[in-house]
Amino acid sequence: MDITQIDAITGEVTERTYTAEEKSDYDALVAKAKIKLDADIAANEAKATAKAALLAQLGITEEQAKLLLN
């Protein structure tokens, strides 16, 4: 089931699948999230690559870099 709903007044619990409109809304949400996530992952990977390159250029490890920064 897609939705679990509890009524705060009666305590009744309902489980059901999305209606067509709800499914459309949900699919739009998932698609939008994927675009954002892909961008975040790409940015994170680019940052990690740049960091590794800098560490290699400096000839130190990440732990040594942390010591320097602290």
Place this chain on the structure above:
Amino acid sequence: MPVKRYNGTDWVTVAGDGIQGPTGPAGASATTVVTTKGDLLTYSTTAARLGVGSNGTVLTADSAEATGVKWAAPAATGASWSQLAVTATTSGTTVTISGLSGYNQLYIQFENVSHNDSIKEFYLRMNADSGTNYNIVNFLIRNAASVSSGTYNAAQTEIYLGRTASSGNTMSGGILINGANSTGKKFFSGFMASVGDLVNSDITQPHISGTYDGTSVISSVSIVTNAPAFDAGNMRVFGSVA
């Protein structure tokens, strides 16, 4: 000199100092009914004195009183909270608590919520509204040393709560909503903390506040994930009528 009043036909002499109504019987003198500082002149079948109430009391209508009014302590107007519902976030992709109308303030608490996938997010919606009605200020602290500048994003279609990297990573936090029982703008504010963001070692702490433009009173709140399903945790709602 006698005081006269017009009864619709003739001018007649008024007894006392003229306190009676325009067509009523001769009444008592106000100066003989009210005698003490703060006295009020009231009426049942005759004029009656109501002595001043205790400090802080207010004049209150009460049909059980002979004169229909009394002094009483003002009704409490402060917030009084109670738990309205709690439900597990252990299946499906939307968990909703409904039946929330009538509460001006709502507090939604997320307790160790997780999903069953890798790197997926959690969102909050009110009244299942997917319109562009959420205007959000977001301040994100990531891994403590990495602090983002605040961002403002108007016309969002949901409130972002956080992201976790895998099942077993959890998101907890709370959102306070004010003005929930009005048809005007609603204010929300809160913060979350997620263990695991893009990788398991990440810790993110979104601090959010903003306004919700939906014009209906809030009758339900939903947590939504873009993962295949929730797999742990609870959502709990508290409410205050004031």
